[in-house]
Amino acid sequence: MATAARRVASFGTTIFTEINVLAQQHNALNLGQGRPDFDTPPDIIAQLVAALQAGQYNQYAPGPGTPSLRRAVAAHAARFYGLEIDPERGVIVTAGATEGIFAAVLGLVDPGDEVIVIEPFYDSYVPNILMAGATPVYVPLHPPQWTFDPAELRAAFTPKTRALILNTPHNPCGRVFSREELACIAELCIEHDVTVIADEVYEHLIFDDARHIPIATLPGMFERTVTVSSSGKAFSATGWKIGWVYGHPDLVDGVARAHQFITFAVHHPTQEAIAYALSLPDSYYRGLKELYEHKRQLLLQALDAAGLPYRVPEGTYFVLADFSPVFNGTPLEFARYLISEIGVAGIPPETFYCPEHSHIGSKYLRFSFCKNDETLLQAGERLAKLAIRRR
Numbered sequence: 001m002a003t004a005a006r007r008v009a010s011f012g013t014t015i016f017t018e019i020n021v022l023a024q025q026h027n028a029l030n031l032g033q034g035r036p037d038f039d040t041p042p043d044i045i046a047q048l049v050a051a052l053q054a055g056q057y058n059q060y061a062p063g064p065g066t067p068s069l070r071r072a073v074a075a076h077a078a079r080f081y082g083l084e085i086d087p088e089r090g091v092i093v094t095a096g097a098t099e100g101i102f103a104a105v106l107g108l109v110d111p112g113d114e115v116i117v118i119e120p121f122y123d124s125y126v127p128n129i130l131m132a133g134a135t136p137v138y139v140p141l142h143p144p145q146w147t148f149d150p151a152e153l154r155a156a157f158t159p160k161t162r163a164l165i166l167n168t169p170h171n172p173c174g175r176v177f178s179r180e181e182l183a184c185i186a187e188l189c190i191e192h193d194v195t196v197i198a199d200e201v202y203e204h205l206i207f208d209d210a211r212h213i214p215i216a217t218l219p220g221m222f223e224r225t226v227t228v229s230s231s232g233k234a235f236s237a238t239g240w241k242i243g244w245v246y247g248h249p250d251l252v253d254g255v256a257r258a259h260q261f262i263t264f265a266v267h268h269p270t271q272e273a274i275a276y277a278l279s280l281p282d283s284y285y286r287g288l289k290e291l292y293e294h295k296r297q298l299l300l301q302a303l304d305a306a307g308l309p310y311r312v313p314e315g316t317y318f319v320l321a322d323f324s325p326v327f328n329g330t331p332l333e334f335a336r337y338l339i340s341e342i343g344v345a346g347i348p349p350e351t352f353y354c355p356e357h358s359h360i361g362s363k364y365l366r367f368s369f370c371k372n373d374e375t376l377l378q379a380g381e382r383l384a385k386l387a388i389r390r391r
Protein backbone atom coordinates (compact mmCIF):
# COMPACT_ATOMS: atom_id res chain seq x y z
CA MET A 1 0.00 0.00 0.00
CA ALA A 2 1.26 3.49 -0.78
CA THR A 3 2.32 5.53 2.26
CA ALA A 4 3.45 9.09 2.92
CA ALA A 5 6.85 10.07 1.56
CA ARG A 6 9.80 10.14 3.99
CA ARG A 7 9.95 13.90 3.38
CA VAL A 8 6.68 14.42 5.27
CA ALA A 9 6.39 11.27 7.37
CA SER A 10 7.64 12.98 10.55
CA PHE A 11 5.26 15.95 10.28
CA GLY A 12 2.49 15.74 12.88
CA THR A 13 -0.85 17.55 12.91
CA THR A 14 -0.29 21.14 14.01
CA ILE A 15 -1.01 22.01 17.63
CA PHE A 16 -3.55 24.57 16.36
CA THR A 17 -5.83 21.78 15.17
CA GLU A 18 -5.74 19.99 18.53
CA ILE A 19 -6.40 23.17 20.50
CA ASN A 20 -9.20 24.31 18.17
CA VAL A 21 -10.96 20.94 18.44
CA LEU A 22 -10.63 20.89 22.26
CA ALA A 23 -11.78 24.52 22.54
CA GLN A 24 -14.88 23.69 20.51
CA GLN A 25 -15.65 20.59 22.55
CA HIS A 26 -15.53 22.60 25.80
CA ASN A 27 -17.06 25.77 24.40
CA ALA A 28 -13.94 27.65 25.50
CA LEU A 29 -13.11 31.22 24.49
CA ASN A 30 -10.44 30.68 21.87
CA LEU A 31 -7.43 32.94 22.42
CA GLY A 32 -5.29 30.34 20.66
CA GLN A 33 -4.95 30.80 16.94
CA GLY A 34 -4.05 34.28 15.64
CA ARG A 35 -7.31 34.54 13.77
CA PRO A 36 -9.32 37.75 14.25
CA ASP A 37 -12.92 37.07 15.28
CA PHE A 38 -13.98 40.41 13.77
CA ASP A 39 -14.35 41.20 10.08
CA THR A 40 -12.21 42.77 7.37
CA PRO A 41 -12.96 46.53 6.97
CA PRO A 42 -16.07 46.97 4.76
CA ASP A 43 -14.39 49.26 2.22
CA ILE A 44 -11.76 46.59 1.50
CA ILE A 45 -14.50 43.96 1.12
CA ALA A 46 -16.34 46.34 -1.25
CA GLN A 47 -13.21 46.53 -3.41
CA LEU A 48 -13.13 42.73 -3.61
CA VAL A 49 -16.82 42.56 -4.56
CA ALA A 50 -16.26 45.22 -7.23
CA ALA A 51 -13.26 43.30 -8.59
CA LEU A 52 -15.31 40.08 -8.72
CA GLN A 53 -18.04 41.85 -10.70
CA ALA A 54 -15.76 43.87 -12.98
CA GLY A 55 -15.69 41.11 -15.55
CA GLN A 56 -11.93 41.20 -15.94
CA TYR A 57 -10.36 39.59 -12.86
CA ASN A 58 -11.89 36.10 -12.69
CA GLN A 59 -9.31 34.26 -14.79
CA TYR A 60 -5.66 33.49 -13.98
CA ALA A 61 -3.71 36.43 -12.63
CA PRO A 62 -0.20 37.02 -14.00
CA GLY A 63 2.09 34.50 -12.25
CA PRO A 64 4.23 37.08 -10.38
CA GLY A 65 1.11 38.97 -9.25
CA THR A 66 -1.09 41.69 -10.72
CA PRO A 67 0.73 44.86 -11.82
CA SER A 68 -1.53 46.86 -9.45
CA LEU A 69 -0.55 44.84 -6.37
CA ARG A 70 3.13 44.68 -7.27
CA ARG A 71 3.14 48.46 -7.67
CA ALA A 72 1.28 48.83 -4.35
CA VAL A 73 3.79 46.59 -2.53
CA ALA A 74 6.68 48.64 -3.93
CA ALA A 75 4.96 51.94 -3.06
CA HIS A 76 4.24 50.69 0.48
CA ALA A 77 7.92 49.73 1.01
CA ALA A 78 8.97 53.19 -0.22
CA ARG A 79 6.38 55.01 1.90
CA PHE A 80 7.05 53.23 5.19
CA TYR A 81 10.72 52.25 4.93
CA GLY A 82 12.28 54.34 2.16
CA LEU A 83 13.09 51.16 0.20
CA GLU A 84 13.33 51.34 -3.58
CA ILE A 85 11.71 48.19 -4.98
CA ASP A 86 11.31 47.35 -8.66
CA PRO A 87 7.64 46.36 -9.03
CA GLU A 88 8.47 44.37 -12.17
CA ARG A 89 11.41 42.26 -11.01
CA GLY A 90 11.50 42.80 -7.25
CA VAL A 91 8.02 41.63 -6.11
CA ILE A 92 6.26 38.25 -6.23
CA VAL A 93 2.69 37.80 -4.98
CA THR A 94 2.15 34.51 -3.13
CA ALA A 95 -0.59 32.52 -1.40
CA GLY A 96 -0.05 34.24 1.94
CA ALA A 97 3.29 34.70 3.64
CA THR A 98 3.24 30.93 4.14
CA GLU A 99 3.82 30.29 0.44
CA GLY A 100 6.20 33.26 0.27
CA ILE A 101 8.45 31.72 2.93
CA PHE A 102 8.26 28.27 1.34
CA ALA A 103 9.06 29.65 -2.13
CA ALA A 104 11.95 31.67 -0.64
CA VAL A 105 13.41 28.60 1.08
CA LEU A 106 12.99 26.39 -2.00
CA GLY A 107 14.27 29.10 -4.31
CA LEU A 108 17.28 30.27 -2.29
CA VAL A 109 18.53 27.24 -0.31
CA ASP A 110 20.21 24.09 -1.66
CA PRO A 111 19.98 20.56 -0.25
CA GLY A 112 22.72 20.14 2.37
CA ASP A 113 22.75 23.84 3.32
CA GLU A 114 22.07 25.00 6.87
CA VAL A 115 19.39 27.53 7.72
CA ILE A 116 19.43 29.40 11.04
CA VAL A 117 16.07 29.61 12.78
CA ILE A 118 15.39 31.75 15.83
CA GLU A 119 13.30 30.00 18.50
CA PRO A 120 10.45 29.99 19.27
CA PHE A 121 9.69 29.85 15.54
CA TYR A 122 6.59 30.03 13.34
CA ASP A 123 5.58 26.46 12.74
CA SER A 124 6.06 26.25 8.95
CA TYR A 125 9.75 27.26 8.91
CA VAL A 126 11.26 23.95 9.91
CA PRO A 127 9.10 21.74 7.63
CA ASN A 128 9.95 24.15 4.78
CA ILE A 129 13.67 23.78 5.46
CA LEU A 130 13.38 19.99 5.72
CA MET A 131 11.36 19.74 2.49
CA ALA A 132 14.14 21.71 0.77
CA GLY A 133 16.62 19.04 1.93
CA ALA A 134 18.41 21.54 4.19
CA THR A 135 19.17 21.43 7.92
CA PRO A 136 17.72 23.81 10.51
CA VAL A 137 20.14 25.24 13.11
CA TYR A 138 18.46 26.70 16.17
CA VAL A 139 19.20 29.86 18.14
CA PRO A 140 16.85 30.46 21.09
CA LEU A 141 15.49 33.71 22.46
CA HIS A 142 15.88 33.73 26.23
CA PRO A 143 13.10 34.74 28.63
CA PRO A 144 12.06 36.90 30.32
CA GLN A 145 13.30 39.54 27.83
CA TRP A 146 13.20 37.14 24.85
CA THR A 147 16.54 38.22 23.40
CA PHE A 148 19.20 36.08 21.73
CA ASP A 149 22.72 35.65 23.08
CA PRO A 150 25.07 37.13 20.43
CA ALA A 151 27.65 34.41 21.21
CA GLU A 152 25.07 31.67 20.58
CA LEU A 153 24.07 33.35 17.33
CA ARG A 154 27.69 33.61 16.19
CA ALA A 155 28.29 29.94 17.06
CA ALA A 156 25.35 28.90 14.83
CA PHE A 157 27.09 30.16 11.67
CA THR A 158 29.17 27.57 9.82
CA PRO A 159 30.58 27.37 6.27
CA LYS A 160 27.33 25.56 5.35
CA THR A 161 25.02 28.36 6.51
CA ARG A 162 23.03 29.60 3.52
CA ALA A 163 20.13 31.50 5.06
CA LEU A 164 18.64 32.83 8.29
CA ILE A 165 14.91 33.21 8.84
CA LEU A 166 14.14 36.30 10.89
CA ASN A 167 10.68 37.14 12.18
CA THR A 168 10.14 40.66 13.48
CA PRO A 169 7.75 41.71 15.01
CA HIS A 170 8.07 38.28 16.55
CA ASN A 171 5.36 35.64 16.98
CA PRO A 172 4.94 34.41 19.73
CA CYS A 173 7.18 36.64 21.88
CA GLY A 174 5.74 39.99 20.80
CA ARG A 175 9.28 41.36 20.39
CA VAL A 176 10.14 44.03 17.86
CA PHE A 177 13.86 43.55 17.34
CA SER A 178 15.99 46.62 18.08
CA ARG A 179 18.43 48.22 15.69
CA GLU A 180 21.29 46.79 17.80
CA GLU A 181 19.93 43.25 17.58
CA LEU A 182 19.36 43.60 13.84
CA ALA A 183 22.86 45.05 13.37
CA CYS A 184 24.32 42.01 15.15
CA ILE A 185 22.40 39.63 12.83
CA ALA A 186 23.33 41.73 9.78
CA GLU A 187 27.04 41.78 10.64
CA LEU A 188 27.15 37.99 10.89
CA CYS A 189 25.14 37.49 7.68
CA ILE A 190 27.47 39.80 5.77
CA GLU A 191 30.57 38.15 7.26
CA HIS A 192 29.31 34.67 6.29
CA ASP A 193 27.59 35.66 3.03
CA VAL A 194 24.17 34.50 4.25
CA THR A 195 20.72 35.39 2.86
CA VAL A 196 18.03 36.63 5.24
CA ILE A 197 14.41 35.60 4.75
CA ALA A 198 12.66 38.33 6.75
CA ASP A 199 9.14 37.43 7.84
CA GLU A 200 7.48 40.78 8.62
CA VAL A 201 3.79 39.85 8.58
CA TYR A 202 3.18 41.86 11.78
CA GLU A 203 4.90 44.99 10.43
CA HIS A 204 1.87 47.20 11.20
CA LEU A 205 1.07 45.72 14.61
CA ILE A 206 3.47 47.75 16.72
CA PHE A 207 2.66 49.57 19.93
CA ASP A 208 3.64 52.61 21.98
CA ASP A 209 6.97 53.97 20.75
CA ALA A 210 8.22 50.74 19.16
CA ARG A 211 9.45 51.06 15.58
CA HIS A 212 9.58 48.22 13.10
CA ILE A 213 12.91 48.24 11.29
CA PRO A 214 13.11 45.97 8.23
CA ILE A 215 16.54 44.33 8.23
CA ALA A 216 16.68 45.07 4.48
CA THR A 217 17.17 48.76 5.40
CA LEU A 218 20.44 48.13 7.25
CA PRO A 219 23.69 48.89 5.40
CA GLY A 220 24.76 46.03 3.16
CA MET A 221 21.54 44.06 3.74
CA PHE A 222 19.24 44.95 0.85
CA GLU A 223 21.12 42.77 -1.60
CA ARG A 224 21.03 39.76 0.75
CA THR A 225 17.45 39.98 2.09
CA VAL A 226 14.08 38.90 0.80
CA THR A 227 11.23 40.37 2.82
CA VAL A 228 7.98 38.45 3.18
CA SER A 229 4.72 39.98 4.33
CA SER A 230 1.01 39.56 3.80
CA SER A 231 -2.39 41.16 4.00
CA GLY A 232 -3.77 38.83 6.67
CA LYS A 233 -2.78 40.74 9.81
CA ALA A 234 -2.76 44.36 8.62
CA PHE A 235 -6.22 44.12 7.06
CA SER A 236 -7.81 41.47 9.30
CA ALA A 237 -8.16 39.25 6.25
CA THR A 238 -6.31 36.06 7.20
CA GLY A 239 -8.72 34.03 5.06
CA TRP A 240 -7.72 35.81 1.88
CA LYS A 241 -4.18 34.40 1.88
CA ILE A 242 -2.55 37.11 -0.19
CA GLY A 243 1.13 37.57 0.59
CA TRP A 244 4.24 38.84 -1.16
CA VAL A 245 8.00 38.65 -1.26
CA TYR A 246 10.10 41.65 -2.23
CA GLY A 247 13.75 42.53 -2.47
CA HIS A 248 16.70 42.64 -4.83
CA PRO A 249 15.67 41.24 -8.25
CA ASP A 250 18.52 38.68 -8.20
CA LEU A 251 17.13 37.08 -5.05
CA VAL A 252 13.47 37.51 -5.98
CA ASP A 253 14.28 35.67 -9.21
CA GLY A 254 15.03 32.52 -7.17
CA VAL A 255 11.75 32.89 -5.28
CA ALA A 256 9.86 33.42 -8.55
CA ARG A 257 11.32 30.25 -10.06
CA ALA A 258 9.93 28.23 -7.13
CA HIS A 259 6.60 30.12 -6.95
CA GLN A 260 5.78 29.48 -10.62
CA PHE A 261 5.68 25.73 -9.94
CA ILE A 262 4.01 25.86 -6.51
CA THR A 263 0.89 27.93 -7.16
CA PHE A 264 1.85 29.68 -10.43
CA ALA A 265 -0.62 32.49 -9.62
CA VAL A 266 -2.89 33.38 -6.71
CA HIS A 267 -6.48 34.59 -6.37
CA HIS A 268 -6.92 37.38 -8.87
CA PRO A 269 -9.76 39.64 -7.62
CA THR A 270 -8.37 39.65 -4.08
CA GLN A 271 -5.10 41.09 -5.36
CA GLU A 272 -7.03 44.11 -6.66
CA ALA A 273 -8.63 44.63 -3.24
CA ILE A 274 -5.30 44.35 -1.43
CA ALA A 275 -3.69 46.81 -3.85
CA TYR A 276 -6.37 49.26 -2.67
CA ALA A 277 -5.85 48.34 1.01
CA LEU A 278 -2.07 48.84 0.95
CA SER A 279 -2.62 52.33 -0.36
CA LEU A 280 -4.96 53.37 2.50
CA PRO A 281 -3.93 56.61 4.21
CA ASP A 282 -1.82 56.77 7.38
CA SER A 283 -5.01 57.21 9.42
CA TYR A 284 -5.92 53.56 8.67
CA TYR A 285 -2.62 52.28 10.03
CA ARG A 286 -2.84 54.59 13.09
CA GLY A 287 -6.35 53.28 13.77
CA LEU A 288 -5.11 49.69 13.58
CA LYS A 289 -2.35 50.42 16.09
CA GLU A 290 -4.84 52.07 18.47
CA LEU A 291 -7.32 49.22 18.10
CA TYR A 292 -4.68 46.65 19.02
CA GLU A 293 -3.18 48.75 21.83
CA HIS A 294 -6.63 48.71 23.41
CA LYS A 295 -7.07 44.95 22.90
CA ARG A 296 -3.59 44.31 24.29
CA GLN A 297 -4.58 46.29 27.39
CA LEU A 298 -7.68 44.15 27.89
CA LEU A 299 -5.67 40.93 27.69
CA LEU A 300 -2.89 42.23 29.95
CA GLN A 301 -5.49 43.23 32.56
CA ALA A 302 -6.92 39.71 32.33
CA LEU A 303 -3.48 38.16 32.85
CA ASP A 304 -2.84 40.50 35.80
CA ALA A 305 -6.10 39.41 37.39
CA ALA A 306 -5.17 35.77 36.82
CA GLY A 307 -1.73 36.24 38.39
CA LEU A 308 0.20 35.26 35.23
CA PRO A 309 3.38 37.31 34.63
CA TYR A 310 4.36 38.36 31.09
CA ARG A 311 6.63 40.67 29.16
CA VAL A 312 4.54 43.44 27.60
CA PRO A 313 4.57 42.78 23.83
CA GLU A 314 5.62 45.77 21.76
CA GLY A 315 4.34 44.15 18.57
CA THR A 316 2.11 41.37 17.08
CA TYR A 317 -1.16 40.31 18.70
CA PHE A 318 0.36 37.73 21.04
CA VAL A 319 1.47 37.56 24.66
CA LEU A 320 3.51 34.77 26.21
CA ALA A 321 2.23 34.35 29.76
CA ASP A 322 4.15 32.55 32.49
CA PHE A 323 1.74 30.07 34.08
CA SER A 324 4.16 28.69 36.69
CA PRO A 325 2.60 30.69 39.59
CA VAL A 326 -0.74 28.91 39.07
CA PHE A 327 -0.01 25.49 37.54
CA ASN A 328 2.57 22.76 37.86
CA GLY A 329 2.93 20.88 34.57
CA THR A 330 3.83 21.20 30.90
CA PRO A 331 2.37 23.88 28.61
CA LEU A 332 0.25 21.24 26.85
CA GLU A 333 -1.11 20.03 30.20
CA PHE A 334 -1.85 23.60 31.23
CA ALA A 335 -3.52 24.32 27.87
CA ARG A 336 -5.78 21.28 28.30
CA TYR A 337 -6.56 22.23 31.92
CA LEU A 338 -7.30 25.82 30.96
CA ILE A 339 -9.70 24.75 28.22
CA SER A 340 -11.60 22.15 30.22
CA GLU A 341 -11.64 23.79 33.68
CA ILE A 342 -11.49 27.53 33.00
CA GLY A 343 -12.93 27.76 29.50
CA VAL A 344 -10.11 29.65 27.77
CA ALA A 345 -7.82 28.33 25.03
CA GLY A 346 -4.17 29.30 24.45
CA ILE A 347 -1.35 27.74 22.46
CA PRO A 348 1.42 25.72 24.16
CA PRO A 349 4.72 26.69 22.55
CA GLU A 350 6.49 23.29 22.69
CA THR A 351 6.19 22.82 18.93
CA PHE A 352 7.90 26.16 18.30
CA TYR A 353 11.19 24.66 19.57
CA CYS A 354 13.53 21.84 18.64
CA PRO A 355 13.30 19.09 21.29
CA GLU A 356 16.62 20.10 22.92
CA HIS A 357 15.39 23.64 23.54
CA SER A 358 11.74 23.06 24.39
CA HIS A 359 12.51 23.48 28.12
CA ILE A 360 13.05 27.21 27.43
CA GLY A 361 9.34 27.67 26.73
CA SER A 362 8.19 25.13 29.30
CA LYS A 363 6.27 27.53 31.57
CA TYR A 364 4.61 29.71 28.95
CA LEU A 365 1.35 29.72 27.06
CA ARG A 366 0.61 31.98 24.09
CA PHE A 367 -2.57 34.04 24.10
CA SER A 368 -3.75 36.14 21.18
CA PHE A 369 -5.70 39.38 21.50
CA CYS A 370 -7.03 39.70 17.93
CA LYS A 371 -10.48 39.14 19.42
CA ASN A 372 -13.62 41.15 20.08
CA ASP A 373 -13.45 43.25 23.25
CA GLU A 374 -16.36 41.23 24.62
CA THR A 375 -14.42 37.97 24.17
CA LEU A 376 -11.35 39.46 25.86
CA LEU A 377 -13.39 40.79 28.79
CA GLN A 378 -15.15 37.45 29.25
CA ALA A 379 -11.80 35.64 29.04
CA GLY A 380 -10.60 38.00 31.81
CA GLU A 381 -13.49 36.98 34.04
CA ARG A 382 -12.77 33.30 33.45
CA LEU A 383 -9.00 33.63 33.87
CA ALA A 384 -9.48 35.43 37.21
CA LYS A 385 -10.63 32.06 38.59
CA LEU A 386 -7.01 30.91 38.33
CA ALA A 387 -5.96 33.46 40.94
CA ILE A 388 -8.87 32.50 43.22
CA ARG A 389 -7.96 28.78 43.00
CA ARG A 390 -4.38 29.58 43.93
CA ARG A 391 -5.38 31.21 47.23
Ligand SMILES: Cc1ncc(COP(=O)(O)O)c(C=O)c1O
Pocket residue numbers: 034095096097098099122167171199201229230231232238241242243
Ligand atom coordinates in the same frame (compact mmCIF):
# COMPACT_ATOMS: atom_id res chain seq x y z
C1 LIG B 1 5.18 34.76 11.94
C2 LIG B 1 4.19 34.38 10.91
N1 LIG B 1 4.60 34.19 9.65
C3 LIG B 1 3.75 33.83 8.67
C4 LIG B 1 2.42 33.65 8.92
C5 LIG B 1 1.51 33.20 7.81
O1 LIG B 1 0.96 34.26 7.16
P1 LIG B 1 -0.16 34.03 6.02
O2 LIG B 1 -1.45 33.80 6.72
O3 LIG B 1 -0.11 35.29 5.24
O4 LIG B 1 0.27 32.86 5.22
C6 LIG B 1 1.93 33.84 10.22
C7 LIG B 1 0.51 33.62 10.50
O5 LIG B 1 0.08 33.49 11.62
C8 LIG B 1 2.84 34.21 11.24
O6 LIG B 1 2.44 34.38 12.50
